[in-house]
Each structure stands twice: as C-alpha cells, then as structure tokens.
Amino acid sequence: xxxxxxxxxxxxxxxxxxxxxxxxxxxxxxxxxxxxxxxxxxxxxxxxxxxxxxxxxxxxxxxxxxxxxxxxxxxxxxxxxxxxxxxxxxxxxxxxxxxxxxxxxxxxxxxxxxxxxxxxxxxxxxxxxxxxxxxxxxxxxxxxxxxxxxxxxxxxxxxxxxxxxxxxxxxxxxxxxxxxxxxxxxxxxxxxxxxxxxxxxxxxxxxxxxxxxxxxxxxxxxxxxxxxxxxxxxxxxxxxxxxxxxxxxxxxxxxxxxxxxxxxxxxxxxxxxxxxxxxxxxxxxxxxxxxxxxxxxxxxxxxxxxxxxxxxx
Amino acid sequence: xxxxxxxxxxxxxxxxxxxxxxxxxxxxxxxxxxxxxxxxxxxxxxxxxxxxxxxxxxxxxxxxxxxxxxxxxxxxxxxxxxxxxxxxxxxxxxxxxxxxxxxxxxxxxxxxxxxxxxxxxxxxxxxxxxxxxxxxxxxxxxxxxxxxxxxxxxxxxxxxxxxxxxxxxxxxxxxxxxxxxxxxxxxxxxxxxxxxxxxxxxxxxxxxxxxxxxxxxxxxxxxxxxxxxxxxxxxxxxxxxxxxxxxxxxxxxxxxxxxxxxx
Numbered sequence: 146x147x148x149x150x151x152x153x154x155x156x157x158x159x160x161x162x163x164x165x166x167x168x169x170x171x172x173x174x175x176x177x178x179x180x181x182x183x184x185x186x187x188x189x190x191x192x193x194x195x196x197x198x199x200x201x202x203x204x205x206x207x208x209x210x211x212x213x214x215x216x217x218x219x220x221x222x223x224x225x226x227x228x229x230x231x232x233x234x235x236x237x238x239x240x241x242x243x244x245x246x247x248x249x250x251x252x253x254x255x256x257x258x259x260x261x262x263x264x265x266x267x268x269x270x271x272x273x274x275x276x277x278x279x280x281x282x283x284x285x286x287x288x289x290x291x292x293x294x295x296x297x298x299x300x301x302x303x304x305x306x307x308x309x310x311x312x313x314x315x316x317x318x319x320x321x322x323x324x325x326x327x328x329x330x331x332x333x334x335x336x337x338x339x340x341x342x343x344x345x346x347x348x349x350x351x352x353x354x355x356x357x358x359x360x361x362x363x364x365x366x367x368x369x370x371x372x373x374x375x376x377x378x379x380x381x382x383x384x385x386x387x388x389x390x391x392x393x394x395x396x397x398x399x400x401x402x403x404x405x406x407x408x409x410x411x412x413x414x415x416x417x418x419x420x421x422x423x424x425x426x427x428x429x430x431x432x433x434x435x436x437x438x439x440x441x442x443x444x445x446x447x448x449x450x451x452x453x454x455x456x457x458x
Numbered sequence: 459x460x461x462x463x464x465x466x467x468x469x470x471x472x473x474x475x476x477x478x479x480x481x482x483x484x485x486x487x488x489x490x491x492x493x494x495x496x497x498x499x500x501x502x503x504x505x506x507x508x509x510x511x512x513x514x515x516x517x518x519x520x521x522x523x524x525x526x527x528x529x530x531x532x533x534x535x536x537x538x539x540x541x542x543x544x545x546x547x548x549x550x551x552x553x554x555x556x557x558x559x560x561x562x563x564x565x566x567x568x569x570x571x572x573x574x575x576x577x578x579x580x581x582x583x584x585x586x587x588x589x590x591x592x593x594x595x596x597x598x599x600x601x602x603x604x605x606x607x608x609x610x611x612x613x614x615x616x617x618x619x620x621x622x623x624x625x626x627x628x629x630x631x632x633x634x635x636x637x638x639x640x641x642x643x644x645x646x647x648x649x650x651x652x653x654x655x656x657x658x659x660x661x662x663x664x665x666x667x668x669x670x671x672x673x674x675x676x677x678x679x680x681x682x683x684x685x686x687x688x689x690x691x692x693x694x695x696x697x698x699x700x701x702x703x704x705x706x707x708x709x710x711x712x713x714x715x716x717x718x719x720x721x
Contacts, residue, residue, distance in 0.1 A: 294582055300592075301581045302574040309557045309568040316555035319517060320635050321543030321572045376559065425615075 148277035150393050152349055155284040157389030159342040161369035161381035162291055166335040168375045169304070170328055171311035172233065173241045175363035176225075179248035180336040182358025183224065184217035184343025186255060189267040189353040191216070205271035210348060214341040221340025222333045229332040233325065248358055255355040266354025270347055280349050287345070288382070291338065295378035307331055372413040374420020383422055468531045470495045470639055470671050471516070476525035478511055478695075485511040487695040488525070493639070498665060498672045500686035500703075502679060504715060507692040509675045510552055513641050516673075517549050518542050544572060548637035550628045552644045552675075558617035562608055562627055565616050566599040569634025573598075602630045606660070622653055626660075633664060640664075642674040646681060654678060658685050679716075683707065691715065 160177055167174040191198040191213050198209045232243050255261045262268075274280050298304040306327045309317040318324050347353045365388070373384020391409060395402035413421070469492035478486040486508045493499045501509045514520040516527055518539050527534055529545065536542050557565050567574070574595055580588050603609045606626035611619060616627060625645055632640060642661070646654045658681060665672050676682050682689060683703040691699040691706060693715040699706050706712055 297582045297584065301578075302571060302576070303578060303581075305560070305564055305568050306571055308560055308564075312557040312559055313555045315519065315539070316551070316557070317568070318539040319519075319543060319549055319555075320569045320631060321540050322568070323538075323540045 148281045150390060151281045152277060152284055153393070154386045154389040155281065155288050156342060156346050156349070157366075157369060158288055158382045158385035159284075159291060160339060160366045161373065161385030162295060162378065163335045163339040163342065164366045164370045165295075165375055165378065165381040166338070167328070167331045168370055169299075169311060170307035170331050171314065172328055172331065173237060173367075174244045174332060174335065175241050175367060176244035176247050176332075177335065177339045177366050178358040178362035179244075179251045180221040180225065180339035181343040181346070181362070182248075182251055182255065182355070183221050184214075184340035185347035185350075185353045185357055186261055186267075186343075187217040187220055187340075188213040188344035188347040189270050190260070192271050192348070193267055193269065199271050205273050205348070207273050210273040210345070214344040217344035218337040218341035221343075222337040225333045225336030226329070229329045230325070233328045233332060245360060245363055248360065248363055252355050252358050255358070262354065264355065266352055266356075268352045270351050270353065272351070273348055277349075280345075284345060292378055292382060299378065303327065303330060368410050370420070372410060372421060374417070374422040376419060376423050377427070379427070380420045380422035384420070469493055469528075470530060471673075472528040472531070473512070473516070474526050474528065476512070476515060476527070477523045478508070478515055478520060479523040484695050486515070486522070489692070489695070489697045490525075491690050491697060491700060493671060493673055494688075496665070496669070496671055497687040498661065498674065498685055500682045500689040501673065501675045501692065502677070502682055502689060503692035506694075508695040509692055510643055511695075512692070513549060513643055513673075513675065517547060517641060543635050543637075546636070546638035547641070548632040548635045548639075549641035550625075550632050550643055550645060552647065554624055554628055556616045556624055556628055556631070558615070560616055561612065562603065562614055562616055562619065563596070563599050563612040565627055565631050566602050566634050567595060569602075569631040570595055570598060572635060599634070602634055603627075605633070605664070606630045621648055625649070625657075629660075629664075633668065636668075637670065639671045639673065642672065642676075644675055644677065646676055646678055654681055661685065 160181060163177045163180070164174070188210075192205050192209065193199065198213060199205055228247070232240065232247070235243050256264055274283065299308075306317065306322045309320075309322060310324050310327060314324055343357075346357075366385075369384040369388050370381045371384070372388055373382065374380025388406075388410070392402060392406055395405050398405060471493040473489060473491050476486050476489045477484065489508070489512060501512065503509055511520060515522045518534075518537060518541075534542065534545065536545055557568060560568065574591075576588055576591065600609055600612060603612055606629055608619075608623060608627055608630065611623065616624070619627060625648075629642075629645065645661070646657050649657060661672060661674070662685070664670060674682070674686065676685075686703060688701060689699075689703055689706045690697055691709070691712050693711075698711045698715060699709040701709075
C-alpha cells in the first residue's frame with residue numbers, strides 16, 4: 146500500500162477519535178477541524194519562521210516536531226477550555242451549529258490574517274522525515290498510543306462518567322457527577338488531540354491553508370464516527386481508516402467514486418445503526434473466534450487419531 | 459431537659475412554605491413538612507397531587523416558585539443536583555433512569571463516582587496504587603449488588619434486566635453515593651405483592667444498615683401504612699394531613715381525597 150495513503154488514513158483515525166471523545170458523553174461537537182487547523186497553523190508558523198524549529202535545509206529536527214505538536218495541542222486545548230464553558234451549555238443540534246460556527250470563524254480569521262498567508266496559506270513547511278514511510282511509522286506509533294489511552298480512559302472514572310452522561314445526563318447529575326465539568330474535560334481532550342494531529346499533518350502536507358478547517362471537514366470527520374460507531378474507541382478508528390482510504394481506493398471507477406462514497410456513508414448507518422463496531426459485536430466476535438479455535442482443536446485431534454490410531458488406555 | 463431530644467429536634471430536612479407553579483398550574487401550594495433523622499417518611503396522595511414535584515424541588519431538579527428547603531436546619535448551600543448528591547442526598551426515579559448501555563456493575567461504579575477521584579494521569583498510566591483503588595471500588599460495587607441480590611448479573615448490560623431487577627439496581631446505584639437522605643419515587647410500581655413485601659424488608663434493612671433517613675412516594679397505601687413511621691398526604695398540591703399512619707388513616711380530609719365526600 147502507498148505510504149501516503151496510509152498516512153492519510155492514520156490522520157483520519159486520529160481525527161475520528163477527536164470527534165469521538167465529546168460524542169462519548171453525548172456532545173455532538175463538530176469543532177475538530179477547527180482545532181486541527183489551529184494546530185497545523187501553529188506548526189507551519191513555527192517551522193517556517195523560527196530557525197530552531199526549521200532546522201537546516203529542507204529537513205527539520207524530530208524534537209522540534211514533538212515540541213510543535215505539544216504547543217499546538219496546548220493552544221487548541223486552551224482555546225477549548227476558554228470557549229467550552231459557554232458553548233457546552235448548548236445541547237444536541239444547537240451545539241453542533243455553534244461548533245460549525247467556530248470552525249467557520251477560525252477559517253475566516255486564518256483567511257484574512259497576513260501572517261497566516263491569507264488564501265494561499267503557508268508553503269515549504271520543512272520535513273522531519275525524509276520519506277512518507279517515516280511519517281506513516283511515526284503516526285502509527287502515535288495512533289497506537291492514543292488508542293491505548295482511550296481504551297484506558299473508558300475503564301476509568303472519567304470514561305464511565307462520560308458514558309453515564311450520554312445515557313442519562315440528569316441521572317448522572319443526581320449521582321454526584323459534575324456534568325458540566327466532565328463535558329468540558331472531554332471537549333478539551335478532543336481539542337488537544339485535534340491540535341497535535343494538525344501539527345503533524347502540516348508537515349506531512351508541506352503546505353497549510355484555511356481550507357483545511359472547513360464545514361466539509363466537520364461533516365467528513367463526523368461521518369468517520371457515525372460509520373465506525375461511537376460506543377468504543379475502536380469504532381472511530383476503523384471508521385477513520387476506512388472512510389479516509391475509500392475516495393482513493395475508488396479512483397478506478399472515475400467520476401462515480403463520489404457517488405459510491407456517498408452511498409457507503411448513507412448505507413453505513415442504515416445497515417449498522419450503532420456503527421460498524423459495537424461492544425456487543427466485539428463480544429460476539431470474540432465468542433465466535435473462541436468457537437472456531439475449539440473447532441480447529443477438534444479437527445486437529447481427529448487428524449491425530451487418524452494418523453496414530455486411537456489411543457489405548 | 460436533656461441534650462439528646464434537643465439534638466433530635468433539628469430535623470434532617472425541612473420544607474417551608476414551598477410553592478411551585480407551572481404556568482397556570484399550582485403543582486405545590488404552600489407545603490411545609492419536616493423529616494426527622496432516621497425515620498421512614500411516606501408521601502401519599504392521588505395522581506397529580508404534586509408528590510414527584512416535591513421530590514424534584516428537594517433534589518434541585520425543579521426550582522420552587524417560593525418557599526425554601528432546609529438541610530439540618532440551614533439553607534442548602536447548593537443549587538445543582540450533583541452538589542446535593544455530595545451533601546448526602548440520593549434519589550430514584552418514578553420512570554427508572556438507569557445508564558442502559560453500561561453494565562450492571564458500571565451503573566453502581568458510576569454511583570461511586572465521588573469516591574473514585576484520582577489524578578487523570580495516574581489513572582491512565584495505571585499505577586499500582588491506582589489499580590488497588592480500582593479493585594476496592596469494584597469490591598464495594600459487588601457488595602452493593604449483593605445487597606439487592608444482583609451480584610450474578612454484574613456483567614450484563616443494565617438494559618437487559620427485567621423490570622423488578624432494574625428497580626433494585628437503581629436503588630443500589632443510589633446507595634453507592636452514600637446518602638444520608640434517600641428519596642424513593644414509587645419503588646414498588648409494577649411489582650407483584652410478594653415483590654412488594656420483599657422491597658419493604660429491603661428498605662428497612664438498608665435504613666438500619668446505612669443509618670439512613672428515607673422519604674418514599676408510593677401508591678400502595680396498605681404497604682405505606684406498614685412501612686412508614688410518619689406520612690404526609692398531598693392533594694392538588696396541598697398538604698392535607700401529616701402524622702402517624704394510624705392518625706392519617708382516620709383523617710376525614712384524607713378519606714375525602716381518596717374516597718370522595720360522604721355527602
């Protein structure tokens with residue numbers, strides 16, 4: 146497989162996890178591309194304007210990338226913290242609209258500021274990795290780490306509180322959960338993840354402009370989670386990987402590809418209303434695999450008996 | 459006078475002149491009552507009398523139009539349900555509000571939220587101390603489930619339980635918050651007579667074991683007469699009677715509310 150496509154898929158999976166975090170506590174936030182754009186802009190500015198981040202020639206040092214990702218994540222997280230208290234008072238579709246507005250505001254600001262390069266954006270962002278495979282390897286490690294943290298989170302107090310709020314916010318408040326606080330934490334974690342992913346993506350794409358954080362991107366990242374499922378961390382990861390790859394894999398069908406892509410997004414929720422991956426589905430799969438294993442052992446035993454003859458007592 | 463009766467004289471919960479108006483409907487009309495420490499206090503009345511509204515006002519889900527609620531003789535320093543929970547108030551709901559997608563065990567663990575606090579980083583990395591605390595919490599959850607005879611169902615999704623077990627799970631979740639006052643909104647609804655009897659025993663058991671004060675709404679009057687130390691009767695938002703079951707049973711206004719006037 147093409148390493149460039151793999152990298153796009155991995156970034157898609159990271160963004161899907163960023164949408165998943167607020168959605169786990171029932172908050173439909175579409176702000177992920179906005180924080181993603183901020184992260185990328187931070188990295189693009191730092192590595193093209195400031196010598197220690199830029200490195201020599203076309204390559205930039207790896208520690209600089211890590212530092213940029215940290216700063217980008219922190220800035221996105223701080224912005225989320227600042228606006229979250231207000232925005233998260235809105236519920237359901239109203240929160241979705243407010244977060245779309247946030248993405249639009251950030252896009253228009255980026256478009257009109259001179260230091261972000263206006264409509265053209267920022268070019269020639271230096272490369273920490275010389276090959277696309279290097280990017281893919283680094284991103285794979287990052288995704289694995291984020292997945293592990295999300296899986297841990299689901300077992301913890303915060304993860305349980307998030308799921309409780311999704312199921313019944315009022316009952317969650319009545320058992321002592323500060324629901325506003327938990328929703329804010331999820332929103333900030335989501336922004337942090339989107340921000341640091343943006344910093345990585347800016348280097349990979351080599352250029353960065355306002356178009357990255359658009360309404361389209363909001364919908365696409367949401368589709369990752371709706372398609373993959375929002376009950377457990379694996380759903381958004383699968384959704385992000387598959388739906389990021391699909392437009393490229395469908396190139397052979399030419400102009401039809403957008404229609405096919407649309408059909409997949411349409412049929413996903415129709416055939417799998419809970420998303421492709423659900424905890425129950427995973428459990429069923431586990432049981433089935435266990436069953437296959439036992440069946441295989443049975444076959445193996447029969448084979449042994451046939452070769453060696455029945456065992457005598 | 460000795461000191462003990464004086465201490466007892468401060469009720470755990472006082473409701474003073476509480477009114478609650480929804481548009482043209484006066485759901486609660488100048489209701490006053492006091493719940494003493496350690497008693498099982500019943501709230502009865504015909505449908506639409508304002509019983510659940512009173513619970514909602516006490517648990518800060520509905521703001522009152524006028525009047526006040528006192529906790530141990532002082533104004534409650536909290537205005538949100540989660541703050542009240544930390545103060546020691548827990549409740550169940552008339553129309554069951556469980557976390558359906560979570561397991562039975564996790565429902566109780568959510569109830570233990572307040573006691574599970576730990577730095578997020580330590581939790582994510584799973585330090586040894588953190589793992590030990592986690593095991594203690596799970597142990598506590600299983601004890602509470604055993605109390606309501608649901609320990610064998612711990613790993614099932616809450617949504618898969620039959621009705622009576624869902625009621626008991628909600629009770630275990632409320633107990634997990636370690637309340638001092640427990641509000642039960644029609645805990646016996648939809649139960650058969652045998653189950654209602656068991657529930658009566660269970661409520662007494664938990665009251666004694668956890669040193670609780672219980673406020674209970676229930677339509678089944680004979681059950682309430684047996685279970686409660688004192689009863690208040692609401693009708694059209696007004697408190698029409700208050701006292702021991704025997705006294706309430708003979709109150710003419712109560713008889714009129716339930717059976718209609720003799721004339």
